[in-house]
Amino acid sequence: MNPITRVAVVGGTHGNELTGIYLVKKFEQLPHLIRRSSFESLTLLANPKAYELRRRYVENDLNRCFRQQDLEDPHLRSYEALQAKKIYRDLTTGKTWERGLLIDLHSTTANMGITIILNRQHPFNLHLAAHLAVVYPDLKFYRWDQDDHDSPFLRSIYPFGCAIEVGPIAQGVLNVTLFQQTEALIYTILDYIEAYNRGQLFPTKETLTVYQCVQTIDYPRDETGTLQAMIHPQLQSKDYEPLHPGDPMFLTFEGETIVYAGETVCYPVFINEAAYYEKGIAMSLTQKEELALD
């Protein structure tokens, strides 16, 4: 058993997601809260300029800047491209990063409750997730399709870890309940790592329910990009609930319903996330999978 040697708690990868930013500020003030005996702990406010401007990003989305080829490309000079290179350099100094775990704190306007976004399908990550599923039965586990190959996400810098996505919450706002729930979840993760490093094993589940992204769906738009429809009232805020073929998906401004045209049941998430309007994503359709744990 190789111990986890470093844990990085990252907030403000998006500058208007205050939950993670203020958690990092709290841990900077009170570092003993995330200190444990068997690993090094550090914090990072990833996009300080975007935070100052109260925006998601300055020039482009920092959380899409971490592909290896982009980190090595000297022609990429945007604020976020340079910031990504700096973060990568800072987080990979010393030796302990090679068994580092990164927790990247996010928030969403979608009604997703608390979601763990898994990055790599390493057994440790799945066992950690399964432990969290036991402690927090309402927790959901999500995976983008890109997560396992050359990943653009900040959390992919370290081999271990996850993103924590909490919502619904507006950009630029702190919600005390979501703040406290996220904080408790971080301590549970740190305590799990500490126990793991000491060789303690937790009773856990045999399978983990994971929502695997299979497709993203854009809003209906005209040729200029202007929306032609809104999320249907029957689908709004119904993240993680089953959507059947023929179920309402959008409502046009003239009152016409557009239905889900797929052939199998799916589970939409990130429904009506503010930051994804510009990415052409009205929701992410997932399949519910039971992953067997070794």
Next chain:
Amino acid sequence: MNPITRVAVVGGTHGNELTGIYLVKKFEQLPHLIRRSSFESLTLLANPKAYELRRRYVENDLNRCFRQQDLEDPHLRSYEALQAKKIYRDLTTGKTWERGLLIDLHSTTANMGITIILNRQHPFNLHLAAHLAVVYPDLKFYRWDQDDHDSPFLRSIYPFGCAIEVGPIAQGVLNVTLFQQTEALIYTILDYIEAYNRGQLFPTKETLTVYQCVQTIDYPRDETGTLQAMIHPQLQSKDYEPLHPGDPMFLTFEGETIVYAGETVCYPVFINEAAYYEKGIAMSLTQKEELALD
């Protein structure tokens, strides 16, 4: 009885408040929806550049640019200062504007439901409000203290009208239910004006309950402006509910409760509005007043 001769429906005074923006787009496509026989109807997307950038404003808040002295000040040259002058010029051409009514569409991250923000205490505005209170019993009526003097708000260009504030909704998001409720309210206003212009009188109430802003409260902050506390869980989302002396108001990041230190009961609104973090407003404290109608 002097008729109302022009009605302007304005959206996008703040570029990331999509409800009003998409209502204006809908009315541009389907102008018969806001056309009535006894007055001229027009629409305006007030801050198109901010909308394009998906932000509240480009350089400064357009909805604070309409004081007469600022409109006349040639030294004010920000994008919004110039845009305010242009809007003022455009909306006050012709003669019918002198009895114009302006509906300015806004949204808030606070849990305020649908709120009519009254501008001037003209009897017509109060009678319109009282009519809306009959049709929509859940509607709330709010007044800033600045509303009756030299007003910085766009809605003050015309002598009649109001702002419609809907929430809770994140910036940059459309919510179909709030969209439809706002749309219905606009039609009710237009129909009321049409009936008024034809000399029809509506049975109405003798008094109107108005929440009058008496004070704004900022978040506790350190010397750098960083927040030291969040809205207390017992106060979060409790807009329009009574707050008594000694009731919890904020919770610090260390878990300490800060109570309401006032001496009389008040009714907080705009609790945790995202756009007011930078204005130093955590909430607006109001008094509940019964206005007698003539």
